[in-house]
Amino acid sequence: MTDHADESLSRRGLLTHCAGWAGAGALYTLTGGIASSISLDAALAAPPRRGASKPFTFLQISDTHIGFDKAANPDTRGTAIAAVEKIKALPDKPDIILHTGDITHLSTEEQFDDARQILSGLGAPVFYVPGEHDFLDEGQGRAYLARYGAGTLGTGWHSFDHLGVHFIALNNVANLKAGGMAHLGEEQLAWLKRDLAGLSASTPIVVFAHIPLWTVYEAWGWGTDDSGAALALLRRFGSVTVLNGHIHQILQKVEGNVSFHSARSTAYPQPAPGAAPSPGPLKVPSEQLPMMLGIRTARFVRGNEPIALIDQSLA
Amino acid sequence: MTHAVAAARRLAALALILALPALAASSGPAAAATPAKTVTVAIKTFAFTARVITVAPGTTVVWTNEDEDPHTVTAADRSFHSAALDTGGKFSFTFTKAGDFGYFCSLHPHMTGRVIVKAN
């Protein structure tokens, strides 16, 4: 315990010193509700930390938008394959992979089939949540649920445990209301309450959903109008990590023991909140594109160790 | 008693207001012979342009998506709705009855618009 305390204290000092974005990736650490970042190079150079038991790694991939072929990236198939190759080449193999939605661009059968083919052979089970682009078919999600709905409830929400960590998959893209933002709905919130009821407050929680569960930018609909009800249920837990996609860029926020992280897309970047007239695809010179796309690995070490997130670009 | 009188006056005034458009519509038989009109609404930079339009009954509104992102045209009460419109995709709907029709993009619900249908 003292070892851990000393370690996190000294690391916190280092983190405070080095906070900020740098280089091709960033390592986030979460200790006592304080999230900070150091450069990827520094993180990889750090000596391995002692843990009470075998740590594991999981991975987040997001917004593959299979089928998008406009100027911002005419080859989303190619960049998704590049992301898959990057994952396969990781020295630290992920136990599980989370896809935080917008698998396809237009929810067509062909796009879903293509995505399945590209994302097969990752060497680990993939758990999905839908993005609004996956709920575009006439059946408003029927195509998605036919493929990924097995073992889920409602419009696709579910939870599972892996080595003591409780993972919760939420759908906040179904049945959206005029003028609002993303939405979870009463039925899903009631399920979440039941799902969390039996868990001790020391259980590490990872929540993943497509649209941010905090308000990033209301004018662009970048938030979830009833996320407060979900967060109220999560507040008693000591470690809650919320992962999302949708906005195609790395952003983070910390609220008490809850930390929020949005990930890059593998398809195309989007402007920073409010930095453009609309949140549409951001066109960058083609040689810069791989730097703005990416994947994220997360390393969990049992005990007081934080979950560390490492964002890597496709460059 | 004065209360009831005031209420009756308000009712009479309301009836007069309601009768006015009906009178206007029935007084012009030529209006019925006018060919059906089409009004276009562009969907660009994540907005319906124009956001609010006022049209006569029988007008067909045509929406065209000029964005790189798909959008939908969905009535707030779901009385009409398009499929997802990719770039260049069009959706049209003919408004036969007077009324105030709010709609939005079901993908990006912060995008809202209104079609006000009234005889003039």
Ligand SMILES: [Cu+2]
């Ligand atoms: Cu839209």
